[in-house]
Amino acid sequence: MRIDKYLWCVRYFKTRSIATEAIKKGHVSVNGQTAKASREVFPMDKIVLRKDQINYVIKVLDIPLNRVGPKLVDIYRKDETPAEAFEHLELLKLSKEHYRAKGTGRPTKKDRRDIYDYLDDDNLEENETE
Known part of the structure; x- marks a missing residue:
C-alpha cells in the first residue's frame, strides 16, 4: 500500500x-x-x-x-x-497564552479590561505606600 x-x-x-x-x-x-x-x-x-x-x-x-x-x-x-x-506541545500552548504578537491589531475588550485592572492595581499600591 x-x-x-x-x-x-x-x-x-x-x-x-x-x-x-x-x-x-x-x-x-x-x-x-x-x-x-x-x-x-x-x-x-x-x-x-x-x-x-x-x-x-x-x-x-x-x-x-x-x-x-x-x-x-x-x-x-x-x-x-x-x-x-x-509534554513539549503542552508547554508551547501554555507559553502562547501569555504572549501577544506584535501587529495583531487592537486589544480586544477583554484585553483592555485586563490592562485597566492591572493599572488600577498598581495605582492602589502606590497610594498605600504614601
Whole structure:
C-alpha cells in the first residue's frame, strides 16, 4: 500500500491529498529515509511523521484494506511516540497564552479590561505606600 494511502487509512490525515502534501514537504520518513507519496509500506516498517510540531513514531503492524474506524486503528499500527513530545506541545500552548504578537491589531475588550485592572492595581499600591 502507498504511504499516503496508509497514513490516510490509519487516520493521521483527513484526506489523501493532505497526506500527499505533507510527504512532498518532507515531513514523513520510512526506515530513516525521506519518503515519496508512492513509496510502498510493509509490515514492520518504522514511519516518522512530523505533524502539529510533534514527531510521531509509528510502527506498521498490518496493512488495512481501506480506511478504518478510530477504534480499529491500533490493529494496524503501534504508536511509539515518546511522551516528551506531547509534554513539549503542552508547554508551547501554555507559553502562547501569555504572549501577544506584535501587529495583531487592537486589544480586544477583554484585553483592555485586563490592562485597566492591572493599572488600577498598581495605582492602589502606590497610594498605600504614601
